[in-house]
Amino acid sequence: MLGCQTPFCGSLRKFWERAEKLIGIYYRLVEPVMEYPRHREGIAALIGPPTCYGECAALEELESEIRESTVCIVGPLAGEPLNIEGCDVIAAPEGGLQALINSGVKPLYITGDLDVELKYLTMGLRLAKFYAIHVHGDNMERVSWLLSTVNTENIIFTSQVHTVNCTLSIGGFTDGDRAAILAMLLGASQVKLAGFNFEKPTFKHKGATLNDKDKTLKLKLAREILIEASKTLSLTMEEASGELKILKPGVAK
Numbered sequence: 001m002l003g004c005q006t007p008f009c010g011s012l013r014k015f016w017e018r019a020e021k022l023i024g025i026y027y028r029l030v031e032p033v034m035e036y037p038r039h040r041e042g043i044a045a046l047i048g049p050p051t052c053y054g055e056c057a058a059l060e061e062l063e064s065e066i067r068e069s070t071v072c073i074v075g076p077l078a079g080e081p082l083n084i085e086g087c088d089v090i091a092a093p094e095g096g097l098q099a100l101i102n103s104g105v106k107p108l109y110i111t112g113d114l115d116v117e118l119k120y121l122t123m124g125l126r127l128a129k130f131y132a133i134h135v136h137g138d139n140m141e142r143v144s145w146l147l148s149t150v151n152t153e154n155i156i157f158t159s160q161v162h163t164v165n166c167t168l169s170i171g172g173f174t175d176g177d178r179a180a181i182l183a184m185l186l187g188a189s190q191v192k193l194a195g196f197n198f199e200k201p202t203f204k205h206k207g208a209t210l211n212d213k214d215k216t217l218k219l220k221l222a223r224e225i226l227i228e229a230s231k232t233l234s235l236t237m238e239e240a241s242g243e244l245k246i247l248k249p250g251v252a253k
Contacts, residue, residue: 015059018185018233022171025228026160030173030221040137041161047135047143048157048167055166058130058156059186065089065108067187073179074099074107076202078195087192091183093175095202096195097124111158111179114142125150132156134178135167158182171229177222181229184246191246198223 031038049055072087076095082103084090092100094112097120109130114121125131135143135157146152157167158178170185172178176196183191201215226246230237236247 015185019170021232022229023162023169025225026171026173029224036137038161044135044137044140045159045163045167046165047140048165052166055156055168063186066183068189070190071183071188073193075176075195077197091179093179111175113139130154130156132158134158173225174218174222177225180226184233189248189251193244
């Protein structure tokens with residue numbers, strides 16, 4: 001990722017250094033199992049922005065709101081209305097959009113790869129302050145369509161592999177673990193994931209039931225990524241009462 005070399009991005013240099021540590025987790029855990037061609041991921045990342053100023057400004061704003069905050073990630077199984085007591089910042093994968101919309105809660109950011117129903121995508125782009133869109137080998141057409149259709153001022157582009165442009169290499173694999181990883185990288189003191197089941201797939205936001213076996217494997221990998229990312233960033237991960245928490249050392253549970 002080249003954007004960190006510009007003076008404008010100087011304050012985000014630590015973000016890039018931390019993110020660099022996580023890319024290898026994807027290479028090690030996901031690529032041998034899913035066998036996605038890395039060159040396709042790299043080609044997809046080229047769809048992202050040619051200059052880094054918009055991405056850097058967005059990340060600076062995200063960091064200012066997330067650092068030392070409690071970030072709550074709303075999953076597809078979250079109850080309605082949402083219980084957001086104790087949450088400084090709300091975020092969600094695309095699977096949590098329905099719960100956010102029905103509860104009237106505006107998230108700071110959403111992570112997704114555009115495999116959500118169009119009505120939820122449209123509302124999500126309006127609802128969230130930032131929309132972090134993951135570009136990969138299977139959604140290049142959808143991303144290109146989005147770029148030609150909507151105002152993309154609040155969109156950030158991310159990748160799970162190393163990139164050579166301003167698509168942000170943050171690692172991760174699924175929308176849910178990427179939402180948590182973004183908060184971890186930007187210095188959240190605590191990340192809470194509620195409404196997630198890493199053993200049983202749900203497809204409420206997709207409008208179609210996909211392959212349960214493939215999705216179950218992806219969820220297993222997502223959980224493993226969160227475990228490894230927590231260790232790599234010297235954070236503590238714990239599970240209790242259906243909620244997963246990732247904490248900085250010394251943060252009260």
